[in-house]
Amino acid sequence: MNLSSHLVQRVLKLPPPLTRDLVVERDLRVPMPDGVDLLADRWAPRTGGEGLPTALIRCPYGRRGVIALGAVRPLAERGYQVLIQSTRGGFGSGGTPDHMRQERADGLATLDWLVEQQWAGDAIVLIGTSYMGYVQWAVADRVPPQVKAMIPHMTESALTLEFLRGDGMSLQTPFGWGAMIALQERPFAMVRQPFELKGIRRALDTLPLADADLAALGHRSDYIQAILAHDADDPHWAALDHRDRVADVTVPVSSIGGWYDIFLPGQIRDFTTLQAADRPARLTIGPWTHTSLDNTLTREAVEFGLAHARGEQPPERAPVRLYVTGEEAWRDFASWPPQGYEGRRLHLHPGGALAVEPPTAPRSDGYRYDPADPTPSVGGVTMPPGAGRVDNTALEARPDVLTYTTPVLDEDVEVVGEVSAEIWFRSSLPYADVFVRLCEVDAQGRSVNVCDGLTGLTGADELGRATVRLWPTAHRLRRGRRIRVQVSSGAFPRYARNPGTGEPLATATTLRAADQSVHHGPEHPSAVILPVRVAL
Template identity: 45%
Template sequence: MTLLSRLLGLRPAVRHPVRVRRDVPIPAADGVRLLATHYYPAGVQTPPLVLMRTPYGRGRLVDALPKLLAERGYQVLCQSLRGTAGSMGRFDGFVIDPADADGTLTWLRAQPWFGGVLATWGASYLGYAQWELAAREIPEWKIAVIQDAPSAFAGGFMYPGGAFALGNALGWVQLVDTMFRSGNSLLPQLLAVFGASRRLHRAVLTLPLTDADRALTGHRVSWYQEWLTNPLDNESSREYWARMDHRGNTERMPPIVYLQGGWYDFFLPGMLDDHARLLEAGRNVRLLIGPWSHGKGLNTRVAMRDALTALDVALAGRQALSGVRVFITGAKQWRDLSGWPPAHRPTPWHLHPGGGLSREQAAPGAPPSRYRYDPADPTPTVGGAIVGFSAGPADNRAIEARPDVLTFTTAPLTSDVEVIGPVRVRLYARASLPHVDYTARLCTVDQRGRSVNLCDGIVRLPAPGTGREETAGVRTVDITLWPVAHRFARGHRIRLQVAGGAHPRYGRNPGTGRPLATERELRASDNEILHDPDHPSAIWLPVSSSSTETASTERA
């Protein structure tokens, strides 16, 4: 039995000896030679094939999952995308050359060991590549197993809320550059860990941002430059981002799709949008969401067992696994839901002066809350949906002690409050500069005062006159946060953070309105959050229909 099977306690019903063929050449449709590794169970004639397409290398470092699948009776073809791990051509970030898939499918259909039954499997980029694969009709394709990956790249990952996700962009650049430089060898990658955090910290503070890739890697990274110079609000950028948008391929996805994500994954909102579109297209969809950040749930026992079950029943022609299963943080339990989002009551909790948060609105004449945002000393963030080992839940008390972070907190809850679904914030805000960001973060605060993040969001405001405004310079600011499934325990408190940035997850707003790539000047802004009855700033939480939320209206 493979090591991964032993570690996860996943004993196959029948264990097959695994054979491996390395560096199998495959011609792309334009003649470029791609390389793959073929894993197969000895003595099994034309078993179903699981296709994995990856930029992250092959070899013995990535043998664990393909061997686990092969010992269960499947053959696996793990292919390196062009420009990676020995495959010829040029790697182009998240733009996948269609000739790779076209040539691979033509070649695969000509192989005597391919029996005409195809599945795909993969996380992150390997999941994203499955959406690109669906640009063509593939009748042999029975199931797609997609973990931590959406069909579109731009809005959810690179420019959420219109703000450039600087930390995540450079974090991925650093990851890929390290792999390419090391030739996918383990020792050089391990050695590169030392000093990686220091180099990334220096890079995210570099001005102008067009020089940040050089500060990080020592050379220019073409796709980083393209991400930076193609903001989503630029009309001329639409064609560029369209090459990384595969939402139009939904109708050509296989009949069964398995989606797996995490509450702290930056790709989760896009995956939930994909879930809805796939259901509308008549696909049988299974959705599993765990308490993980990006990539952290892949090799957990519950996630692997669920994905393998979906694969097994789909390829055996039995009743497909479907429905929604989520982990409720706070309650520390899994729950099966009838759909996403489940039935809930969008319930407002209003901001009060002095840092209160209550179901009731503030009194007339309530003064605004104020803070000053200075991009020269950008408001930092901890944990959350970021690239790297520090992702996920974290202690926010040091952040909340800063003068440029506002917190609004309930009194201790007198009973449990369970929230499952979408979260949104509406602020009525006034700023001394027209070009500002607003961030919102939902936290849970325990009896000891420890504040832990659950979800967050950001919006970068356009120039005045292009959005909703009121009199006296007050602007209506709507922020969509990541979805959530959490039980606030009795005695805990609900907290909302409001700030002008979350660096380095999002690139700081310089306050000038000029192109981010080349801007060097930084302007501080003075901000007011209004919360009187005429400006009822609030966070809407998706209170479960079974929850009997009760909280004192006394100011915290």
């Protein structure tokens, strides 16, 4: 085990631990009010572990293997004792799995049990990534006084709901997660996973989509069926939505996200809710995807979590710390969105031009979108492999992708904040999607994505303005480079393809190609709106 400890320290670039000599108590039984027991493991230093601050991690992915080595052991070596618990219905814990719905009741019962344990001491810190961060929000407004801090990492308080927006369903992530959960306890699951991921990707081509779980798993998945049948506003998801609890959270919160993380908009929403309520909170956003390997969570657990657990103040820093891509440097700000950045419009012009000045004559550009050969998702906000910043050359060569590009920049342009676009659009069909991506083009002509977003339209056969919310960003566009905007009608399988028929996505079997047109002129000034610090 010491060898693995040294390896994790090296991979995550962590400082040396206080100890590598740990003891693990396996399969502690934590009773729930309905009579179900959830299993947990306690990791602690062999000497002096009792009474140390307790890091609580509630996890649906098991308590051993990669989770134990990468998330649990580093904390137990650096000042914590750690209780990692398997959530309901998985890895030995009792009950029937009903992911996300049961986490408030089970989480509160776990905290009630934990504070009664003689070894637990008087300080608890809630820590965890993704689902393990979401479960923190499920209980955050009712934690006992022993809870001193929260560190939600790559997560948000509503989790699934961002994917299920009625104006553009994110398909690949929730479907892939549902399939992974269904398969993770099979024998040799880690070895089989790369092959199963390919099968899951192929399953997304299934028509109707309601049969994709059969294609991927060989059986039905309640979660996958639910994401296909119920959009974000459906009462079905009410028990999973903890957004209304965030303003009532009083313990200090350090939230960590990534520019290419699938949960970033919700994570920023939670932070701004805390700031508006004058709660103690800070936000860190790095150049990461959802599964990037970095040491930020462990470092924050030690510097921020342990300080609060001991009744001390962590090292002083600004409330918002952002990694500015392009500049490749960390910067501190007082709030989100940072002050001093104004929305500036870059207008689409004929001939693929992009400029501050609005066009003077009405024009339009067209392309044909065929859901049978959908515009693919390339890089960006998706699950690995292939997430993050990538070369968009092949994507931009497709006939169903329009591009608009500025002249070479004569000074740096710093974009920090919420990015949006207004695209005047018409389709030959009433149902269509508009996907917009902001890119930076280097001196060699290589186009690399910065941020993007999609919105779905009803009544698209009438000319209208499509407002597209792109992912937040902090990026410096360098002098000598160019700004590019892509416009297309999809990014499959990140987003579900629009069949063009108006049928529900779960049951649609007919795919209709559409002729799309993007308009730009004095009366239809299509543009991307960038929050910039310097004049363009």
